[in-house]
Amino acid sequence: MAVVHLLSPRRADSFGPVRAAEAAALVTAARRAAEAGEAVELRDLLYGYSNAVVTRAAAGTAGVTAEKMKRLMGNTTALMSGLQAEDVLPNVAAKVVRWATGLDRRLDGQVEAWDKFLSEMIAEHLEKKCADGAGGEEDFLDVLLRLREEGTAGLELTDDRIKSIVKDMIFAGTETSSTTLEWAMAELIGNPWAMAKLQDEVTRVTNGKTTIEEDDLSRMEYLKAVLKEVLRLHPPAPLLVPHESTTQAVVQGYQIPAKSALFINAWAIGRDPAAWGDAAEEFRPDRFLDGGGMAGVDLRGNDYQLLPFGAGRRVCPAISFALPALEIALASLVRYFDWELPTGTRLDMSEAPGLTTPPLAPLRLVPKCRTLN
Numbered sequence: 001m002a003v004v005h006l007l008s009p010r011r012a013d014s015f016g017p018v019r020a021a022e023a024a025a026l027v028t029a030a031r032r033a034a035e036a037g038e039a040v041e042l043r044d045l046l047y048g049y050s051n052a053v054v055t056r057a058a059a060g061t062a063g064v065t066a067e068k069m070k071r072l073m074g075n076t077t078a079l080m081s082g083l084q085a086e087d088v089l090p091n092v093a094a095k096v097v098r099w100a101t102g103l104d105r106r107l108d109g110q111v112e113a114w115d116k117f118l119s120e121m122i123a124e125h126l127e128k129k130c131a132d133g134a135g136g137e138e139d140f141l142d143v144l145l146r147l148r149e150e151g152t153a154g155l156e157l158t159d160d161r162i163k164s165i166v167k168d169m170i171f172a173g174t175e176t177s178s179t180t181l182e183w184a185m186a187e188l189i190g191n192p193w194a195m196a197k198l199q200d201e202v203t204r205v206t207n208g209k210t211t212i213e214e215d216d217l218s219r220m221e222y223l224k225a226v227l228k229e230v231l232r233l234h235p236p237a238p239l240l241v242p243h244e245s246t247t248q249a250v251v252q253g254y255q256i257p258a259k260s261a262l263f264i265n266a267w268a269i270g271r272d273p274a275a276w277g278d279a280a281e282e283f284r285p286d287r288f289l290d291g292g293g294m295a296g297v298d299l300r301g302n303d304y305q306l307l308p309f310g311a312g313r314r315v316c317p318a319i320s321f322a323l324p325a326l327e328i329a330l331a332s333l334v335r336y337f338d339w340e341l342p343t344g345t346r347l348d349m350s351e352a353p354g355l356t357t358p359p360l361a362p363l364r365l366v367p368k369c370r371t372l373n
């Protein structure tokens, strides 16, 4: 559903205006801080940006809805993270623990809150469709409702299925993107030569223009190399998502029984000297440029040493959607501003534990407006 209907290259392209508008809003928010001489918490800013891009693509809405969704997602992630009773206890004992700790009640509450929120979204879309008829760019929810009406989805699109798909999209797309951008800014602050090189490229390619257009991004080789290097060192889902083997298999001599829970440690693979050489732990985007030794290594799941999006059948279906959203945001942040750590603070590159791994301490930086040609 996602690959064919929601995130085909054509549809991913159609969200260009959404990305451009949200990148402009990002710049406006940073400019406000720059003019006031204040530090900004990048996490807030970038979460807002990523959530707005994904929410607008999924359901054509941002603003208050995005705020509400942020709260819902935070609560759900907190409940999903960490050790679960089922992981260590027999079934009956796990049930008792869940009941006694109130986990079941809190999970039910979350399910209800999501259900209400998504039902309202569907109702609004159906109402809007009645009032306006078809036309204009479709968001994911529009597409799913149309496929249901046409009966061409290949499966029965019940309300529950539609809600799950929309929620999965927003969930899968928000924190992954904002975490990547936060690490990108942290690495660039820690490696000022890379920041200078990226600023030079973005300024050169957009020279004389007032805005960055998506066509410009295709001419920013270093920007792409920076993002690859960030995703190599800091894959936002470091263990991807858990998989389960369907049949018995042998991997490098190890017997893996059917129905084993399998985790791929993309984080460790991305730092393995056997794949990346002695400087595996260092931030060196140039390795992905011509002559850098890794120019041919791509992140779409074909090269197993770089797996931030996974690989194979369950590879992230949104790579063509995610990359331009990351590129335009990062290019905008470095084109319009110089960034500094607030006086008296140090860059902390420690990682937070969890399903996604943002920096442990949210990155705070002071933007300074750049003089542009």
Ligand code: HEM
Pocket (backbone or CB within 6 Å): 002, 054, 168, 169, 170, 172, 173, 174, 176, 177, 180, 235, 236, 237, 240, 241, 308, 309, 310, 311, 313, 314, 315, 316, 317, 318, 321, 322
């Ligand atoms: C930096 C950005 C992103 C990264 C690093 C990322 C990474 C991933 C990873 C590692 C997986 C699991 C792959 C596996 O099963 O092994 C995944 C799945 C998925 N991603 Fe992304 N993702 C990103 C952005 C997005 C965005 C923006 C969306 C939606 C608009 C999205 C939608 C999905 C969906 C729906 C799945 C589940 C696919 C399935 O179950 O087969 N992702 N992503």
